[in-house]
Amino acid sequence: ETxxxxxxxxxxxxVGNEVSFNCKQTLGHDTMYxxxxxxxxxLxxxxSYNNKxxxxxxxxxxxFSPQSSDKAHLNLRIKSVEPEDSAVYLCASSFDRYEQYFGPGTRLTVL
Amino acid sequence: AQSVTQPDARVTVSEGASLQLRCKYSYSATPYLFWYVQYPRQGLQLLLKYYSGDPVVQGVNSFEAEFSKSNSSFHLQKASVHWSDSAVYFCALSIGNSGTYQRFGTGTKLQVVP
Known part of the structure; x- marks a missing residue:
């Protein structure tokens, strides 16, 4: 279950465009990545961000810059993308240093 | 320095055979250790974890791992693999305190052949 x-x-x-990726967790975790x-x-x-x-x-x-509105959301913004930014971006969350739960990823291709 | 080493980039085993994927870590404090699996086009999923206590930990799908402080190792094992176990496996070490992150090994790609 996702x-x-x-x-x-x-x-x-x-190349040169700005992109934003969104991530939301419904686990009540305090740390996102x-x-x-x-x-x-x-990898x-x-x-990593934990409200504090x-x-x-x-x-x-x-x-690259992270953007967070609350502890359930951590977005990623990339200003002026470059070819080497092509990759899969994975978001994860956890309670402190315990096991992490990952999203399915966002695959970015920069032409 | 904290690090995780997975010495085998690729492992091929026959279906029904036993499996061991190796993981060595370097960390001065008590390690929190994990194994994750990644199937194609998916994120990582937790297989098992070790925090303390019994050095042999059980995970999902009959995987288990053994923690060895003397060898700084956390090898993953399975008695009988299935073709659906083909995936990339990551060993990870949790470092630092609140707000810090896990350090991942380079991954081992497992291929199970008939």
């Missing part, structure tokens, strides 16, 4: 929802499933855009998964399936943490603290992976380019 409890972490992501939209859209797929997005195709051109964004991961980037490349074509080799490698890279981008952000935003932790940003320092390797994430500044054109």
């Amino acid at each position: 409890a972490v929802f992501q939209t859209p499933n797929y997005h195709v855009t051109q 964004w991961y980037k998964q490349d074509s080799k399936k490698l 890279k943490i981008m952000f 603290q935003l932790i940003v992976n320092e390797t994430v380019p500044r054109r």
